[in-house]
Amino acid sequence: MQLTIGNLLKDAEIRHPDREIVYGKERYSYSKFGERARRIASGLLDKVGVHEGDVVAVLDWDSMRYMEAYFAVPMAGAVLHTVNIRYPPEVLYYTMAHAEDKYVIVRDEFLPMLEKYAEMFEFVKGWIICSDSDKEVKTSLRPFFNYNDLVKSEQSALPDVTEDRMATLFYTSGTTGMPKGVTFTHKQIVLHAMSLQMAGAMAPLNNSERDVVMPLVPMFHVHSWGLPYNSLFAGMKYVLPGRYDFPKLLETIDREKVTFTASVPSILYMLLSAPNIAEHAAALKGLKMLIGGSALPRGLATKAHSLGMVVVGAYGLSETCPALTISVYNERAMSLPEGRRQECLLTAGIPFPFVQVRIVDSNFRDVPADGKTAGEVIARAPWCTSGYFKDPEKTDELWARGWLHTGDIGVRDELGYFQIVDREKDAVKSGGEFIPSLLLESAISECPGVGEVAVIGVEDPKWGERPYAVMTRSGDVTDSQVVEHLKKYVVTGRIQEWWIPDGFEFVESIPKTSTGKADKKELRGRVRSKVQGVA
């Protein structure tokens, strides 16, 4: 039997037939959902004319349609391209052309943008229009199909997909240069789902089929960290959040009794800043949240803890499907006093089952696991992408010496927990030594009055580079108060004195990449031109 997405869904139906998938007022049992997915796959093949191996793109918010496409497209033997709708139009077009999207499932609200550039999409052989409403949607795009007609298709025999076939394709966030495509096979996605479930069952998550999950990781982003596949396999009730509207998300968490979610820190920040937070605070008590994308600032963690949330860190990349590490407790952590144990949750964690992670120096030798010595993080896992789509050169760089190079700088402590201290390309190197900007950001974030923070390196004639902090305000605070705050951490040894930034700047908002991370490339550009302008 093959490890395919079709067999994974079948398995979910067999073991958890009555479990529900919810999107607003729409709710289907796994059984019903499975039937719908098979009808849509049949419709793609029989009505639309999709062939095995064709790339089928989706442009949508996190809807029931998207969830169905996650299964139906690969089950039809086609490749699911989850288009990042946060890209600027030219980048979005670049990825769709690069992927050679043959068919496109598109939400009605994105039609105007596509219609405007219709003649450029000559590679698209069919548009499939979906909508949250039942009424007929009009478009000038040709040829087009109605998604709702696909759902009514007869269930035909689906192709026997082998597990090593490509199932998904998406593009990296592209903070440097144009986005790169990464691909995953059916087998990789299934193994990733199994590993997620095994790690999720560990304390303090203790996830099980009794949980209700609503990921707040957009479905166009690293297939929502694999949670749609993993959650059905695990038998969890699944809630689709639609477009992220924070007050409404809090209502949904409350109404559907969500017990487990996942997001990047900035989404958690916005959720906890929603105007109706007080009204729904009780629903957050005990809510488990997986935090990835970037490290959780300590200040934000404290806020989440004060509401009774259980926040667990995780680490991975688009290239790794993404699961690499997760901060659940290993037996060494379990034997620690509770306060110290909880510190583990703020790290990137320990490897997921079947992941190998190393931290190496420039000679490819493992650095000591002392919590201090930094090096490049390299990894292996059965679900790492085999390479960048149509880019053998970058693939060779990614897989130099048979290990996947994350481009991140990390440390590992005696307990086995990893911590990411910098992106290689964002690293601040001062006087020949790395300043771990993520640790510094975390320290700054705890200063009362500071909201979000991003530390970047600016050129310095003496030290090569010096750190510079860009912050938003959540209250009254001045540069010198931040410096005083950091000096206290110098005394306790948490940071070193020479890490304290030379420059500080308060801004209205931190620019973000399409995946919600601080856009440090953009920030460096801004700050450099400002510093040059001043000089």
Added chain:
Amino acid sequence: MQLTIGNLLKDAEIRHPDREIVYGKERYSYSKFGERARRIASGLLDKVGVHEGDVVAVLDWDSMRYMEAYFAVPMAGAVLHTVNIRYPPEVLYYTMAHAEDKYVIVRDEFLPMLEKYAEMFEFVKGWIICSDSDKEVKTSLRPFFNYNDLVKSEQSALPDVTEDRMATLFYTSGTTGMPKGVTFTHKQIVLHAMSLQMAGAMAPLNNSERDVVMPLVPMFHVHSWGLPYNSLFAGMKYVLPGRYDFPKLLETIDREKVTFTASVPSILYMLLSAPNIAEHAAALKGLKMLIGGSALPRGLATKAHSLGMVVVGAYGLSETCPALTISVYNERAMSLPEGRRQECLLTAGIPFPFVQVRIVDSNFRDVPADGKTAGEVIARAPWCTSGYFKDPEKTDELWARGWLHTGDIGVRDELGYFQIVDREKDAVKSGGEFIPSLLLESAISECPGVGEVAVIGVEDPKWGERPYAVMTRSGDVTDSQVVEHLKKYVVTGRIQEWWIPDGFEFVESIPKTSTGKADKKELRGRVRSKVQGVA
């Protein structure tokens, strides 16, 4: 990264370095155990001269040596043949010759038997002698190696084994004809381990890395149901029971704080009949036990429950690695009142993750899931054997129409739980209808005074066959008391009146197969000659 046994062990070491493996006074951390396994694999290659693909046999009780061989042999690229030491010598020889065992790891106490037939083992190129004691072992077998020398080997580079390589080979219990060999790849064993862990995490087992496991499934039997692989992957403390000595097993459960075990019903029966049971009863409270091999008789379940044990049924075959179904709770069971829910535990259960099971009639159509309509159980799973070793004809029978034919008769209820009601070849067919002998045995086992019971079919001129019950006594009981007992169940509808056996017989002990199941073939022979002798 490949799904190999070597990578599975590496993963256990990375995530649970300090967890222990225990055998008597010997105890190693996973780290230390991993190092030993790599040294032994190196020794097999460098000192003994094992080549990739060679078959390496093991004859031992459940010792630390056996546990090491489970990993070291496949890590060396060789095939682990777990020889069933309960076979009569000629059958044991047949399997070793059929497997073409090139090297044999053998416990000192089995040397005399092998030395006696030394000249027949011309296919063996080397004997590796192991022992629980440190003193030099003498043997007339040539050439021979000392296991302890292998442990001292330098760690050399082990071959890059691919996941589709054969890892293990063993022989079925052979209740009909000569045993048949079944083989499993690295990938199959790893996926099986992952599925076991996911199912084991479900209620009421709730297994986690905090458990202490001591399987009472011999390591020569279906690789101890895969528990050595699964448990290390899950990070459980692992206790090796050695040769099964029931009073000592109870002491070990108590001393090592065992929380999870697994066995066939007859082993549970013997454990609960041990003379020191009262002394260690407290250690059994809360002990979780997986029961497989044959269905758990209700009488035995009641006894286990009265001691506070949590007994969970499972079902599988040598051919299926063995996991097919396990009686953990699905959401339908969770919504039942507790008494009714616990009934589920006495069934064969629901499919393990990634297993597909069907019950079909003679036209290969699924029978209704009504808990009554019986049919043949067929299955698919990523870890089903690809076929019988060197037996393409029997392989074709096993895999007719692309499904594995279990040869068992089963039913499925509305909740999704399977129940095995008979072996196809042990089925009693009376008046054209099946009498589910396993259900009947379970009902008889609850009669006060009855110990073990086996129901077989005997020829009948009118009905074709009629059931005949062979029982042991655990107290005073007569045939007519058994009949009266069964009539009560006729009233409640649990059994049908025409199922009540025509013949009863009390014996000293029920003959067993080499895997501890009632040997019905043997019983049919005995009873037939007796019935004929009487006629």
